[in-house]
Amino acid sequence: MIQIEGLTVRFGGVVSIDDMSITFPGGTCGLIGPNGAGKTTFFNVLSGFVTPASGTVSVDGIDLLAMPDFQRARWGLRRTFQTEQAIEKMTVYDNVLIVSEHTSKLSRAAAAADVSQAIELAGLKDKAKVAVGTLPASDRRMVEVARAMVGSPKVILLDEPAAGLPEGETERLANTIKQIPDAIGATVIVVEHDMSLVQACCTTTAVLDFGRMIANGPTGEVLRSPKVLSAYLGGEELL
Amino acid sequence: MTSIFRGITIRKALPVVIIAALALFVIPGFLAPFWVKVLTQATYYSIIAGGLVLLYGRVGLASLGQVALSGVGAWVFARLYYATHLPTPVLLLLAGLVAAVVGLGLGLPALRLSGLYLSLATLMMAAAVGIFISVLKFPNGGHGFSGIVKDQSERKLIARPSIAIGDTAFFRFCIVVAALMFGLYVLHLVTKPGRAWASIAQSEASALAAGVNITVYKLWSFVLVSFATGVAGGLLACDVGTLSAANFPPQESLILMAVVLMAGYHSLWGGVVAALLARLLPELLKNDDSVVGWIIQRFYGSWKGVSATIGLIMFGVGLLANLSGGTKAMKKKGLIS
Numbered sequence: 001m002i003q004i005e006g007l008t009v010r011f012g013g014v015v016s017i018d019d020m021s022i023t024f025p026g027g028t029c030g031l032i033g034p035n036g037a038g039k040t041t042f043f044n045v046l047s048g049f050v051t052p053a054s055g056t057v058s059v060d061g062i063d064l065l066a067m068p069d070f071q072r073a074r075w076g077l078r079r080t081f082q083t084e085q086a087i088e089k090m091t092v093y094d095n096v097l098i099v100s101e102h103t104s105k106l107s108r109a110a111a112a113a114d115v116s117q118a119i120e121l122a123g124l125k126d127k128a129k130v131a132v133g134t135l136p137a138s139d140r141r142m143v144e145v146a147r148a149m150v151g152s153p154k155v156i157l158l159d160e161p162a163a164g165l166p167e168g169e170t171e172r173l174a175n176t177i178k179q180i181p182d183a184i185g186a187t188v189i190v191v192e193h194d195m196s197l198v199q200a201c202c203t204t205t206a207v208l209d210f211g212r213m214i215a216n217g218p219t220g221e222v223l224r225s226p227k228v229l230s231a232y233l234g235g236e237e238l239l
Numbered sequence: 240m241t242s243i244f245r246g247i248t249i250r251k252a253l254p255v256v257i258i259a260a261l262a263l264f265v266i267p268g269f270l271a272p273f274w275v276k277v278l279t280q281a282t283y284y285s286i287i288a289g290g291l292v293l294l295y296g297r298v299g300l301a302s303l304g305q306v307a308l309s310g311v312g313a314w315v316f317a318r319l320y321y322a323t324h325l326p327t328p329v330l331l332l333l334a335g336l337v338a339a340v341v342g343l344g345l346g347l348p349a350l351r352l353s354g355l356y357l358s359l360a361t362l363m364m365a366a367a368v369g370i371f372i373s374v375l376k377f378p379n380g381g382h383g384f385s386g387i388v389k390d391q392s393e394r395k396l397i398a399r400p401s402i403a404i405g406d407t408a409f410f411r412f413c414i415v416v417a418a419l420m421f422g423l424y425v426l427h428l429v430t431k432p433g434r435a436w437a438s439i440a441q442s443e444a445s446a447l448a449a450g451v452n453i454t455v456y457k458l459w460s461f462v463l464v465s466f467a468t469g470v471a472g473g474l475l476a477c478d479v480g481t482l483s484a485a486n487f488p489p490q491e492s493l494i495l496m497a498v499v500l501m502a503g504y505h506s507l508w509g510g511v512v513a514a515l516l517a518r519l520l521p522e523l524l525k526n527d528d529s530v531v532g533w534i535i536q537r538f539y540g541s542w543k544g545v546s547a548t549i550g551l552i553m554f555g556v557g558l559l560a561n562l563s564g565g566t567k568a569m570k571k572k573g574l575i576s
Binding site (some may be wrong): 078090094 | 431434435437438445447448449450452453
């Protein structure tokens with residue numbers, strides 16, 4: 001369970017997140033909102049890249065903001081970025097291994113098994129020894145997800161994982177994300193503009209607009225809420 | 240293809256083995272003593288250039304203080320040579336270790352910077368080390384901390400190791416040391432530090448998200464390269480016998496960066512090519528008995544060599560071409576016709 005209390009982030013005079021309070025109960029949770037709503041800033045706060053002006057973030061009673069940035073990954077926080085971060089010249093296996101060897105203290109054999117499991121969960125078992133740069137865009141996105149799943153994470157933040165993917169590939173991605181909580185026990189927060197992906201894999205969804213939390217609840221209800229429709233698309237249906 | 244060690248395949252290792260074997264057993268037999276000396280310089284220079292390739296190409300750190308660090312290694316080598324009776328390999332090791340400690344001390348504040356600011360900080364650092372060395376002067380056989388004797392007649396030369404007194408033997412000795420240093424670079428690149436450096440070079444935010452302690456791994460790369468650069472400085476001390484600040488001019492680091500950018504910084508081979516460009520090319524242009532001279536004489540009748548400054552101009556043009564995206568891009572921008 002992730003509890004956020006009174007989180008405020010300011011960049012000079014701009015309030016990027018305004019007194020955000022929310023509890024992510026576990027499982028797969030969506031976080032949506034128009035561009036500039038503060039979603040990625042929220043991820044940056046959790047990752048330690050941005051220091052909030054005020055507020056607390058606790059995960060199962062542990063104060064996340066008290067940890068140095070690089071230790072959060074070792075504690076069990078993983079994230080992906082809007083842009084691909086896997087190293088193109090390295091193999092899928094080595095890309096996932098980087099995260100494993102810096103976040104867990106497993107023996108070489110146990111780490112290899114852990115890396116292989118993450119690659120298999122991402123559906124890249126046959127491509128483990130292939131250089132990432134030679135893979136199609138959909139597989140490269142799955143490498144990012146595999147990097148987030150390795151090393152027994154507690155919280156996984158996925159920042160627009162479906163950006164640029166065709167519809168068929170989004171379905172494959174949604175199936176993988178949906179199985180993460182049961183397969184590895186992590187809470188997943190997905191920031192996404194593709195509502196079909198949010199609908200397919202998130203049990204609850206929260207909505208940010210201009211840094212303020214305007215809705216939170218079961219995904220179906222939230223996506224039909226008039227307030228959300230008005231904020232997001234000026235009244236059009238989201239689904 | 241079958242991996243020999245951590246992803247190093249026979250296909251990748253074979254050229255290294257062939258070139259090392261050629262350098263050890265074939266090349267010295269064909270060359271005049273002068274060219275053996277030039278290649279010896281290129282060999283220990285390749286250690287410094289290879290280090291810069293690792294720093295810039297693999298970690299993304301543009302250091303302009305590498306030649307000064309080799310000066311630190313040379314100073315320590317000379318001082319310990321006169322003060323102790325330790326064998327040359329041990330002195331080289333100690334020169335490398337002290338250069339690594341100096342690199343650690345200088346890198347700790349400098350590596351918090353990045354890009355242009357890091358380059359400027361390391362350039363200033365090199366200037367500071369240069370001033371320190373020119374005030375302290377290189378040891379020449381005396382006692383005390385600085386090891387200086389004022390009487391010319393009491394000066395002693397630094398001798399080469401007993402197994403490598405002659406020029407050819409010393410060239411082979413340098414090849415073996417350079418192979419060990421490059422082996423050290425490769426060992427790091429194919430294991431955990433190499434992957435962490437690749438992650439940092441890709442994006443520091445992504446590396447942080449992967450749990451990489453960026454400061455530690457950047458420092459690690461700087462210390463490793465400082466060690467090898469210090470060893471190269473020790474080899475230079477052995478080679479020239481008597482040292483002066485003129486052996487380590489601050490602008491040499493800028494030229495080194497230029498040739499590394501020109502030779503290629505994505506592979507350690509770039510370090511070897513950069514060293515050959517920096518040390519061999521000017522001599523090829525300068526000397527009428529070189530291969531270049533021979534070819535030009537064949538086609539044009541006479542050749543008396545040109546100033547080594549032509550080499551510098553070529554490095555400048557090559558650097559511009561590299562930074563401008565190649566000659567096609569340069570033509571497009573009107574930089575060349």
